[in-house]
Amino acid sequence: MGEVNMTDFWAEGEPIVDKAAPDGPIETRWERRKFAAKLVNPANRRKLTVIVVGTGLAGGSAAATLAEQGYRVKTYCYQDSPRRAHSIAAQGGINAAKNYRNDGDSVYRLFYDTVKGGDFRARESNVYRLAQESVNIIDQAVAQGVPFAREYGGLLDNRSFGGTQVSRTFYARGQTGQQLLLGAYQALERQIGLGNVEMNARHEMLDVIIVDGKARGIVVRDMVTGEITTEFADAVVLASGGYGNVFFLSTNAKGCNVTAAWRAHRKGALFANPCYTQIHPTCIPESGSHQSKLTLMSESLRNDGRVWVPKAQKDTRKAADIPEDERDYYLERIYPSFGNLVPRDIASRAAKNVCDQGRGVGPGGLGVYLDFADAIQRLGRKAVEAKYGNLFEMYERITGEDPYETPMRIYPAVHYTMGGLWVDYDLQSTIPGLFVIGEANFSDHGANRLGASALMQGLADGYFVLPNTINNYLASGPFPAVTETEPAVVEARRQVEDQIQKFLSNDGDRTVDSFHRELGHIMWEYCGMERTEEGLTKAIGLIRALKEEFWARVKVPGKGEELNQNLEKAGRVADFIELGELMCIDALHRRESCGGHFRAESQTPDGEALRHDDEFSYAAAWEYFGADGKPVLHKEDLNFEYVHPSTRSYK
Amino acid sequence: MNIKVRVWRQSGPQDKGRMVTYDVKDISPDASFLEMIDVLNETLILSGEDPIAFDHDCREGICGMCSMVVNGVAHGPEKATTVCQLHMRKFNDGDTIDVEPWRAAAFPVIKDLVVDRSAFDKIIQAGGYISAPTGTAPDAHATPVPKRDADAAFEAATCIACGACVAACPNGSSMLYTAAKITHLGLLPQGQPERDTRVVDMLQAQDDAGFGGCTNMGECAEVCPKGIPLSLIGRLNSDYRKALTRH
Numbered sequence: 001m002g003e004v005n006m007t008d009f010w011a012e013g014e015p016i017v018d019k020a021a022p023d024g025p026i027e028t029r030w031e032r033r034k035f036a037a038k039l040v041n042p043a044n045r046r047k048l049t050v051i052v053v054g055t056g057l058a059g060g061s062a063a064a065t066l067a068e069q070g071y072r073v074k075t076y077c078y079q080d081s082p083r084r085a086h087s088i089a090a091q092g093g094i095n096a097a098k099n100y101r102n103d104g105d106s107v108y109r110l111f112y113d114t115v116k117g118g119d120f121r122a123r124e125s126n127v128y129r130l131a132q133e134s135v136n137i138i139d140q141a142v143a144q145g146v147p148f149a150r151e152y153g154g155l156l157d158n159r160s161f162g163g164t165q166v167s168r169t170f171y172a173r174g175q176t177g178q179q180l181l182l183g184a185y186q187a188l189e190r191q192i193g194l195g196n197v198e199m200n201a202r203h204e205m206l207d208v209i210i211v212d213g214k215a216r217g218i219v220v221r222d223m224v225t226g227e228i229t230t231e232f233a234d235a236v237v238l239a240s241g242g243y244g245n246v247f248f249l250s251t252n253a254k255g256c257n258v259t260a261a262w263r264a265h266r267k268g269a270l271f272a273n274p275c276y277t278q279i280h281p282t283c284i285p286e287s288g289s290h291q292s293k294l295t296l297m298s299e300s301l302r303n304d305g306r307v308w309v310p311k312a313q314k315d316t317r318k319a320a321d322i323p324e325d326e327r328d329y330y331l332e333r334i335y336p337s338f339g340n341l342v343p344r345d346i347a348s349r350a351a352k353n354v355c356d357q358g359r360g361v362g363p364g365g366l367g368v369y370l371d372f373a374d375a376i377q378r379l380g381r382k383a384v385e386a387k388y389g390n391l392f393e394m395y396e397r398i399t400g401e402d403p404y405e406t407p408m409r410i411y412p413a414v415h416y417t418m419g420g421l422w423v424d425y426d427l428q429s430t431i432p433g434l435f436v437i438g439e440a441n442f443s444d445h446g447a448n449r450l451g452a453s454a455l456m457q458g459l460a461d462g463y464f465v466l467p468n469t470i471n472n473y474l475a476s477g478p479f480p481a482v483t484e485t486e487p488a489v490v491e492a493r494r495q496v497e498d499q500i501q502k503f504l505s506n507d508g509d510r511t512v513d514s515f516h517r518e519l520g521h522i523m524w525e526y527c528g529m530e531r532t533e534e535g536l537t538k539a540i541g542l543i544r545a546l547k548e549e550f551w552a553r554v555k556v557p558g559k560g561e562e563l564n565q566n567l568e569k570a571g572r573v574a575d576f577i578e579l580g581e582l583m584c585i586d587a588l589h590r591r592e593s594c595g596g597h598f599r600a601e602s603q604t605p606d607g608e609a610l611r612h613d614d615e616f617s618y619a620a621a622w623e624y625f626g627a628d629g630k631p632v633l634h635k636e637d638l639n640f641e642y643v644h645p646s647t648r649s650y651k
Numbered sequence: 652m653n654i655k656v657r658v659w660r661q662s663g664p665q666d667k668g669r670m671v672t673y674d675v676k677d678i679s680p681d682a683s684f685l686e687m688i689d690v691l692n693e694t695l696i697l698s699g700e701d702p703i704a705f706d707h708d709c710r711e712g713i714c715g716m717c718s719m720v721v722n723g724v725a726h727g728p729e730k731a732t733t734v735c736q737l738h739m740r741k742f743n744d745g746d747t748i749d750v751e752p753w754r755a756a757a758f759p760v761i762k763d764l765v766v767d768r769s770a771f772d773k774i775i776q777a778g779g780y781i782s783a784p785t786g787t788a789p790d791a792h793a794t795p796v797p798k799r800d801a802d803a804a805f806e807a808a809t810c811i812a813c814g815a816c817v818a819a820c821p822n823g824s825s826m827l828y829t830a831a832k833i834t835h836l837g838l839l840p841q842g843q844p845e846r847d848t849r850v851v852d853m854l855q856a857q858d859d860a861g862f863g864g865c866t867n868m869g870e871c872a873e874v875c876p877k878g879i880p881l882s883l884i885g886r887l888n889s890d891y892r893k894a895l896t897r898h
Contacts, residue, residue, distance in 0.1 A: 065785040080706065081772050083812060084714040100792065136788070143788035145781045145839050147805035154795025172805055178713055179808060186780035193776030201769065224761055253708040287681040292689055295711045394712065397729075397736045400681075463785045511696050513689070557696050562663065563704055563762045566696065 004533055009540065009585050009630065016270065016621050016634040020425040020469075021125050026111075026642055030129040033425060034468050038475035045070035047478050050470070051218055051233040052076070053205045053260050056085030057177070057455060058438025059239025060184035061462030067191035069467060071474075074231060075188070076203045076220055078255055078568075083185040086241060086253040087458060090177025091298035091391070092161060093169035094141075094455040096134040101158055105166040107131045112643050113164050114453065117343055118418075118446020119595035119611065120645040121273070121619070123638060125425060126443045133460040138170055140463055144183040148172050159300060160341065161451040169452045174298050174391045180455055184462070204568060205260045206496045208236060208267050208434060209482070209489055215264075215434035216482045217489070219496045223568060226561040228496055230489050234477040235433045235470060238264060239462065242417035242439035244277065246576045246583065247528070248520025250414035251283060251296040257572040258579050261421050261440050269429040270621035270634060272442035273419035274579065275587035278449055278596045279529050280415030281347035284398050284408075285367040294413040295398055297370070297391055299451045302340045302347070304375035304384065305408070307331050309368050313358035319369055319407045330354055338650040345448045345596045345609075346650060348412035352529045353607070355411075362409040371407035412529060416454060418445040418596065419586075422621040422636075426469035427461060430621075435470055437461035442619065447595025500560050503570045508553035512569045515550045519543065519573070519580055527584050532600045536588040543581045547627075550577060582622060582631055589633065592616045604647075613645050652678045652739060655747040656691065658703055661760050668760070670749070680740035684727065685710060685717065687739055688750075704763040712736040712876065715811030718818070719764055720751040725815035725874040733813060733876045753818035757825070757861040768814050770860035771828065777856030778849040779832045781841050800838045807834035809877045816871035816879075822863030827871040829853050830887035831879045837890060847894035854891060 006012075022029040022036070040048065048071050052063040055077040067073045079085060097110040110131035115122060138156070142148065148170050149157040158167040172179040191197040202223040209217040209230060217232035240260035244250035265271045282297045308329045310322050330350060332339045342350075351368050354360065361367045376384050381404060385392070392403045399409070420442040427435050427443070438458040445453065482489065526532075526539035550573070558564040593602045593609035594616070602610045618635040625631060653676050661668030675691050682690070685707050692702035708716040712733040719734045721727030727737045742748060750764065758766040796804075810831040817825050833850050836842035842849075865884060872881040 061785070068784040079708060079714070079716060080768055081812070083772075084708055084716050086709060086714070089709045089711060089713050098791070136786075138791045139788035140783070140785060142791040142794075143781065143783035143841055145783075145804070145836050145841050147801055147808050147835065147839070149805075150796055150798045150801040152798050154797050154801075155792055172808075175713065175809060178811075179805070182808065186775060187783070187785075189772060189775040190780045190782065192772075199772075201772075253714060254710060255708050288679045290679055290682040290686045290690055292683070292686050293710045393731075394736070397712075397732060398683075398738070400738070400740055467785065509697070511693050513693060555696060557699070558701055563765060565704055566702060 004537060004588060006589065010589060011630050011632045013623060013632040013634045016422070016636045018123070018424045018636060020428065022425065026124060026128045029125050030132060037469060037472035040471045040475050042070050046072060048072065048474050049074065049233040050235050050237060051231060052237045052239060053218065054085065054239035054241060054440070055082030055188065056087035056239060056241060056438065057181055057184055057458035058462040059237070060085065060181065060188045061459050062237060062239060062437055062466050063197055064184060064187035064191050065463055065467045067196035073191070073197045074200065074233065075197055076200045076205055076218070078202065078204045078223065080201050082188055082199065082201065083182060085181060086256050087181045087455070088178045089253065090455055091174040091296065092300040093159060093171035093176045093452040094137065094180065095161070095168050095450070095452040096138045096170060096456065097131050097168060098135055098138060100156060101167045103166045105168050109166065110134060110168065114444070114450060115446070115643040116648055117448055117450040119448055119609070119648055120446065120613070120617070120640060121594050121638065122444055122446030124640060124642055129465065130444050130457060130460050133464045134456050136464055137456060137459045141180055141183050144187060146172065146179045146183045159303060161299060164450065171300070174300070174388065177455060180459065184459070205240070206263065206571065207492045208264045208431070209492050210267055210431060211482050211486055211488050214432045214479065216479065219492050221496070224563050226559070226564065228493060230484060230493055232482045234474055234479055235435060237435045237437060237466065238421065238440050239437045240440045242420070243576070243579055244414045244417050246519065246580050247414040247523045248516050249286065249291060249294050249524070251280060251294050254293060257575070259572050259575045261436070262575040262579055264421060264429065264431065264434060266624050267431065268624070269431045269434060270422040270623055271419070271582065272422040272619050272621040273586065274583045274622065275527065275590060275597050276418035276447045276595060277414060278344055278416040278418060279348040279412045281344055281351055281412050282370060282410045283413035284395065285362055285411040287363070295394065296413065296415060297395060297408065297410060299344065301370060301388060301391060304387070305340065305370040305372050306374060307340055307368055307370055309354045309359040309361060315359070319371070328354070328359070335650045342650045343448060343450060349529055349598060351412055367409035367411045369407040370410045372403060373407070376404065416449055418442065418447060418449055422619070426472060427466050428473065433473060435466060437466050447597055499571060500567065503554065503556040503567060504560055506554055506556065508555040510553045510555060512554060512556065512566055512573050515546065515554060516569070516573045516576065518546060519577055522546070523580050523583070527587050530598050530600050531587045533588065536584045539584045540581055543577060543584065547577045550574065578627060585631060586620055586622065590616055590620065611645070617645070652680055652742070652744045654678065654742065654745065657747060657749045659751040660703070660763055663762055664759060678739055680738070682739050683710065683735060684721065684737040684739065685735050704765050706765050707735055710735045713811060715813040718753050718766060718813055718815070720753065720818060722749050725753065725818040726876055731876055731878050753814050755817045755823035756863070757823060758814060758817060770862065771812050771814065771825070773860050774825065774829055774853050774856045775832065778845065778852040779836070781836055782845060783841070794840050796839060804835050804838040807831045807838070807879065807883060810879055811877060813876065815874045815876060817862065819870040819874040820863065821868055821870065822866060824865045825857050825862040826865035826884050826887070827875065827879055827881070829857055830883040833887045833890055834883045846890065847897055850887065850890045850894050
C-alpha cells in the first residue's frame with residue numbers, strides 16, 4: 001500500500017487534554033465533579049442568560065431544566081416548533097441500567113457494553129456518567145407522563161437491543177423518540193408559558209459571537225422575514241444534532257445540518273472524530289434517482305426478524321420460492337452467539353459484503369431480506385402486529401409491499417454521527433462559554449453507538465449533565481454587556497451578510513440540491529461503509545473540485561428578506577462540503593478500523609475490523625485553518641483503567 | 652408518469668394568492684408526493700422561477716411538519732398517511748392534482764404552502780404538560796399504571812400536531828388536537844393533580860388563539876394521519892364539565 005504523505009493533507013499540533021476530567025474511582029467521579037463545581041446562587045441565576053441552539057432531546061431538556069433552575073434562557077430552532085426536532089423520529093427505545101428484569105444488568109454493565117460497543121474509542125469517565133444518569137432519565141420521563149410500554153401488571157416493559165445480552169431498553173411502541181421529545185417539549189413549553197424561556201422557532205444560527213475569547217452570543221436569521229440579528233448571552237449551548245446529511249441520503253430529516261457546529265468550528269472550536277459515522281443496517285432501500293431521504297426501520301425488528309440472502313448469486317426467484325436450505329441466514333451463521341442482534345456496524349458491513357458477493361436482493365441487488373415468517377408462526381400475527389404494527393405499515397406505505405406476506409427488503413443507510421465538536425467532561429468546547437450537547441458533541445459513543453443510546457445521551461446531557469456543569473462557568477458571570485458595535489459582533493454579522501449576498505448574486509446554472517447530491521455520492525462511495533487510502537485521497541480531490549464549482553455555479557433564486565428555502569440550503573451545503581473534506585482527511589489519517597470506521601487495509605483474516613491501539617487510542621480533534629488551509633490534528637489520549645481494550649467479538 | 656399540478660402560489664401574507672398549473676413529466680410511481688414537488692422545484696429554479704415553498708422535514712410521517720391539502724383533502728387521498736408518506740403510485744398517469752396550504756383563521760399563510768402553526772404551541776403552554784421539574788421524579792416503578800390506561804394514553808399521545816384536523820374542520824377548530832393531549836395526560840396517574848386546570852386553561856388558550864368552536868362534524872378524525880378518534884372530544888367535554896363543577 002502506498003503511503004500518503006500526511007503533510008499534504010494535515011499538520012499535527014499539540015496534544016489536547018481534558019482538564020475538567022476528574023480522576024480516582026470511576027464510581028464517584030461524577031459526584032466529585034459536581035461537588036467541586038462552583039455554584040450560582042438562586043438569586044443570581046436570573047441575571048444570567050443562556051442561549052440554547054436546537055430544541056431536540058438535548059436542547060429541549062437542557063433549556064427547560066436551566067429555566068427551572070432560574071436562568072434566563074433563549075432558544076432557537078429552524079423548525080416551526082420545538083416539537084419537530086429530529087429526535088422525534090427515533091423509534092426503538094432508550095437504554096437504562098434499571099435492571100428491572102433481574103437479568104444481571106447494572107450501571108457497570110451498561111458502561112462496559114457502551115465502551116466495548118464504541119470499540120474502545122470513547123472516554124471511560126463520560127460513559128460511566130452516562131450509565132449512572134440513565135436510570136434518572138426513565139424516572140424523569142415517567143413523571144412527565146411519557147407513555148412507555150407497560151406489562152399487564154402495570155410495570156414498565158423492556159426489550160433487548162443490538163450489541164447487548166440484557167433487556168434494558170424502555171420503549172413506546174416504535175415511537176420512543178417522539179414520546180420522549182414530547183416530554184421535553186412540554187416541559188419547555190411550560191417554561192415558555194411562565195416567561196422563563198424566550199423561544200424563537202424558524203430561526204437559524206449562522207455564527208457564534210466571540211468576545212474576549214468567550215462565546216457571548218450568536219448571529220441568527222429569521223427564516224420568515226430574512227432579518228439578521230445578533231443575540232447576546234453569558235453562555236451558548238449548541239444542541240444542533242448530527243451531520244449525517246453530508247451524505248445527502250440519510251435517515252436524518254431534510255433540514256438536519258452541521259451549520260451551527262461548523263461555524264463554531266470555523267471560529268476555533270475543535271471538531272473531533274468526524275469520520276465516525278454510523279451506518280444503520282435496517283433501512284428501506286433506495287427506489288430511484290428522485291430519492292430525497294432514506295427511512296429507517298427500527299433495529300428492534302431484528303429481535304424477531306431473521307436476516308438472510310439467497311446462497312446463490314443473482315438468484316432472482318421470489319423470496320417465497322427459495323427453499324430453506326438455499327437461504328443463507330448469514331448473521332446467525334457468522335455470529336452464532338449474537339445472531340441477528342450484532343451491533344449496527346457489524347450488521348451493516350455484513351449486508352454490504354453479501355451484496356458485494358452478488359447475493360443482494362431487490363432492484364440493483366442492494367438489499368437483504370428481513371423475514372418475519374418464523375416470528376409470525378411462533379407468536380401469531382397479532383403479537384407481531386402489536387410489537388411492530390406501525391413499522392410494518394410504514395414499510396408498506398413506502399414500498400407498496402406487505403411485510404406480513406413477503407419479507408422486508410432492507411439495506412444500510414447513514415443514520416447517526418458519533419463525531420462532533422470536541423468537549424471536555426463539563427461538555428464545554430475549546431471556546432470558553434460554548435457548550436455542546438447531544439449528537440452535536442463527540443464524547444460518549446466512541447467509534448460506534450449502540451442502539452437505544454442516542455436518546456439516553458441526549459437526555460442525560462440535557463436534563464442532568466449540562467445543568468450541573470454549566471454553573472461552574474456561569475459562576476464567574478454575569479460578564480460585561482456586549483453591544484452591537486463591538487468589532488467582533490460587527491465582523492460576525494458582516495460575514496453572514498456577505499455570504500448571503502454572494503449566494504443571491506451568484507446567478508449560476510446549478511441548483512443547491514444538485515451539489516448536495518453530488519457531495520453525497522462522493523461521501524457514500526469513498527467515505528461510507530468501507531474506506532481505503534486510495535478512495536479517500538481521490539474523494540478529497542473530488543470534494544475540492546466540487547467546492548470550487550459550487551461557488552462558481554450555484555444558483556440561489558429569490559431574495560434574502562423573505563422565506564427562502566434554497567438560500568437556507570445553500571449555506572448548509574457550503575458547510576457540508578467543507579465538513580466532507582475534513583471527514584475524509586480524518587478517515588485517511590486513521591489507519592485502523594474501529595467501529596463505524598472500516599479501513600479495508602486494516603482487517604483480520606476473516607474480515608473483521610482490526611484496531612491498532614498502540615497507534616490510534618486517541619480522539620482526533622481537528623483545528624480549522626481556513627477553507628483552503630490544512631487542518632491541524634490535536635490528539636487526546638484515551639486511557640482505559642476499567643474496560644481493557646480487547647478484540648470486539650460477537651461470535 | 653406525467654401529471655399536472657395546480658399549486659397555490661402566494662408570495663407572502665399580504666399577497667392574495669392564486670392557483671398556478673405546472674406540468675410534471677416522467678415521475679416514478681415510487682416517488683413520494685414531496686419528491687415530486689422537489690423535482691418540479693428543480694426545474695422551476697433552473698428556469699428562473701421561484702420554487703414552491705412548503706414545510707417538510709423528517710419525511711417519514713412523524714415530525715408533523717408537512718402540511719398540504721391535496722385534491723381538497725388534508726394530507727391527500729390515502730387514509731392515515733401524512734403527505735410526505737403519500738406516494739405517486741396512488742395517482743394515475745395524466746391526473747391533474749390540486750395542492751393547497753392548510754386554510755384556517757388560526758394558521759395564517761406565510762408563503763405558498765407554508766402556514767404559521769405557532770398557535771398550537773400556545774395551547775400546550777397553557778397547560779399541556781405535567782409539572783415535573785428535572786430531578787423531582789420518584790422511581791419509575793413507584794406508581795404502576797394499568798396497561799389499558801398506558802396504551803390508551805399512548806394512542807392519544809401519537810398526535811403529531813400537523814394541524815390537518817384544523818384544516819379539515821369547517822369551523823377551523825383545534826378540538827381534536829387539544830382533546831388528544833387532554834386524554835394522554837388525563838389517563839395517567841401523574842396527570843391527575845393538574846387535570847382540572849389543564850382542561851380549562853387549554854380550552855381558553857384555544858379560543859384566544861382564534862380557533863373555531865367544535866360542532867361535532869367529525870372531519871378532523873377523518874383526515875388525522877395518526878387515527879386519533881373523535882371520541883376523545885367527548886372525553887374532553889366530560890373533563891371540562893367536571894372541572895367547572897369542581898371550581
